[in-house]
Amino acid sequence: MEYKPSPYVSWIKHLDDYNDKNKVISLMSNCTEILVHPCHKPLSIESESDVYQALDKEDKTIQLYFYSLAWIIPVLESSDCEKIIAALQIIHKVLDITPEEERMGAWNMLWDDHAICERSCVLLEIRKYCDALNLDNNLSKKIDAHIDEIQNRLNSFIKDDKWANNNHRIFHLLAAFINSDSNGDLNRKEELRFCIADFINSLMDRDTGFALEQCIAYCFFDLIVIKNVIETMSLLSAELDFDVGLIEKNMNAHMASLSFPDGTLPASGDTTLGRNLSGHQKKFTPEPNQLVSYWERLDKIGYFRGRANDDSVHFLTLSHNAESAHGHFSPLHTDVWFQDFGCLIVDSGGPYKYGSKLRYNWFKAANGHNSLAIKNNNHQDIVDISLVALINRTGFVGHSKSKSSNHLRSIFTYSDTIIIHESITSDSDWSLYYNFSESCELRQVQDGVFEITKSDCINKIIIRLTIDNTDINIIETERCVGHSKIVKAPSLVVSSSINESNFFFVCSKVSC
Incomplete structure (x- = not known):
């Protein structure tokens, strides 16, 4: 039977990424390989293996896309009977997973909210497909029971305010x-x-x-x-x-x-x-x-954009503190860009692997930005945050306040120069990570003076720090440049245990 996906599944975004050249299922003597997502490596499942146990060791993203079951749609479209039968056998195995088999407290993506939304729609599609061909009545019964369980879970997600301002809610509602x-x-x-x-x-x-x-x-x-x-x-x-x-x-x-x-x-x-x-x-x-009128509209959703009058320096400062599930703990984080040099100070990026400590302790955390980080605390609950633009948006004055700290950051831009004034009060040890672009090389020239170069750039950046009673260190940290892909890049870390600190962080572009 020639099969064309119905509206029940055609909304699933990554289905558009498959093409005719993709081998979605490869049948081998002792295993089946499944391309669960066209941008990831195939998943191998041994013929006699327990599906839950086999998947439990895999990357969480691979688990998510496998358990969504969307990969079966291009298999059905292929009209290859042998592969369709193999795919339906794997669906049987997924539906046969019992609560007793599941690892308690594990972050296995079998019941991940995103996965079950797509799985519900795919299972309804498979049931229609089987009913049209009068195939596998036993599978249809399993599907009905499994969808009932999914709907119970979806109803609880729909009632939970945790998912406000999170695109997952549209998946819950649509499923x-x-x-x-x-x-x-x-x-x-x-x-x-x-x-x-x-x-x-x-x-x-x-x-x-x-x-x-x-x-x-x-x-x-x-x-x-x-x-x-x-x-x-x-x-x-x-x-x-x-x-x-x-x-x-x-x-x-x-x-x-x-x-x-x-x-x-x-x-x-x-x-x-x-x-x-x-x-x-x-x-x-x-x-x-x-x-400027465009930038002013972005202010109200937490993106504060500015530049020097001659366009030689641009910056972006954020008021975000991960109020959304896809946001990061980044209050007053500032990206800095120089003409004829490119990005200098950057956000470390994301997302990284589901369930990874690096994802939460670095990429989402304050130290993965150049926000105020408190020792033994990946983020702070912000009591108040405010940013006010200077005339012509050549700078900002920002204030981030928590119960135990205050961070006042003032930014001023001039031709080929940006001056950042930091004023910090904290009840605990604190640090600021100035994280540089992955293409930057950082070295210390003298006390409080640092030089940043790029191999493909004729200009360099000189950084001057006017600061006492603090530690200043150069370390290598991570930047996320794709799913599960990281590169190392330099960070300049200013840290202290004193309650009050004031200092300037000045970056100037000069010719090499």
């Missing part, structure tokens, strides 16, 4: 919506249509087109997901009144205004370092005399 369509429960379907419409409106800031997830990457991702969801719901006779075109236009223009002049995007939130505007997005760059 429940599709189940209602499958069951013919028209009242619940209409109720969920309203919930989805309300959530989309709360997730996106219309003026800027940005997703309110404190994350550059998710502005792009969420827009694609929303487009897919709207199309799916329309095909299921549930129209949404949402102007995606306007949101996309606003997002492209504000993203172009937020980027640095060479098109580099800051790695704010769960965003890999090294991302750039596409050629299409660059076309939306505002005229120079309009930039």
Whole structure:
């Protein structure tokens, strides 16, 4: 039977990334290899192995995509009977996992909220496929029982405010919506249509087109997901009144205004370092005399952009403190960019591996940025944070206050120079990590003076620190440049145990 995916699964984003050349399933004498996601390596499952135990040792992202079961859709499209039978046998094994087999307290992605949303929709699709061909009635019964369990879990997710301003909520709602369509429960379907419409409106800031997830990457991702969801719901006779075109236009223009002049995007939130505007997005760059108005609209969602009057230095300062699941603990974090040099101070990027200590102790933590970090505390609960722009946005004065510390950061830009004044009070030992771009080489020239060079750049940056009663160290730290991909780069770490500190951190560009 020639198979074409229905709206139940066509919304799943990564299905578009598969192509005809991808071997989704490879059958071997003693194992089956599955390409659970086209951007990751294949997963190998031995023929006689316990699926849960085999997956429990795998990378959490591989687990997520395996348990979503979306990989079976291109297998069905292939019309290869042998591979379809092999895939359905693996589905049987997943549905046969009992609670007794599961490792208690483990972060296995079998019941991850994202995985079960996609799995619910895929299982409904498989049931339709089997029913149409009068295949495997036993599988259909297993699917019904498993979907009942998923729906119970989804109902608890939908009621939990933890998922506000998090794109996962749209997955929860859509999976429940599709189940209602499958069951013919028209009242619940209409109720969920309203919930989805309300959530989309709360997730996106219309003026800027940005997703309110404190994350550059998710502005792009969420827009694609929303487009897919709207199309799916329309095909299921549930129209949404949402102007995606306007949101996309606003997002492209504000993203172009937020980027640095060479098109580099800051790695704010769960965003890999090294991302750039596409050629299409660059076309939306505002005229120079309009930039400030675009930046002012971004202020209210925590992105404070500025530059020197002659455009030689640009910066971005954040007021985010991981209020969203995809945001990081980065209050007053500042990215710095120089003309004819590029990025100097950067966000360390993300996301890194699910369940990894490095993900939470570095990439999401304050020390993975140049935010105030307190000893033995990866983040602080911020009581108050404020940023005020200087005239012409050549600088900012920012204040971040927690119960046990205060961080006042003032930024001033001049031709080829940025001056950052730090004022810190803290009840505990503290540190500031100035994390540099992965292409930078850092060395100390003399006390309080450092030099940064790049192998492909004729200019260098001189850093001067006017500070007493502190330790200053150069260390190698990590930058996330892709999923599970890290590179080392230098960081300059200022730390102290004294209660009050004031110092200047001055960066100036000079010719080599």
